[in-house]
Amino acid sequence: MKNRIKVLRAEHNMTQAELAVAVEVSRQTINAIETGKFDPSLPLAFKISKLFDLPIETIFIDE
């Protein structure tokens, strides 16, 4: 599953560590999601979409 987290982070001037804190996971988990190595659970995906105030399907794209 692809995602736009890296782009959204850059737009919001956020580091991986700051995003990790905001959604209460480790920085390594954010990095693994960004690089497509790990797919987040639905609750975590919703947390991220809520944080960026965007619909979930505009952040996570099913390949």
Added chain:
Amino acid sequence: METKQNTWKATSKRNIRQLAYWTGGWVVAMAIASFGQKYFWEGNTVLTIIFIFIATLVGVGMILMNRKYINSLDEMQRKVHIEAMAISLGVGVVIGLSYSLLDQANVIGFDAEIADLVMLIGITYLIATFAGLNRYK
């Protein structure tokens, strides 16, 4: 955000510290139960039973703390640990039983000890955890 960071990180650190205390306590309790009967109270079965019971109780506390620690991890860390546990359990059962069969068939010149199996499971778990973390780097 700062409060969130403090809460999540503080909880994680506290759980790791508490797990270390329980694990250390269990190792000490096991050592006392094991070596006490040999060096301190030789032949006193009552004391041996009491210390084995204490070691078992501390061990149960360690298991519960480990469960709490795993549940406090984030979802990726939890996945890594669950996979490592699955590999360790599989290796423990498969290699452990093969090892036992080798002993029963007198292929190996020494007794198959449970301590060997515990070490194998521990080492497998460590390697599998590091390999899992490395995979998601």
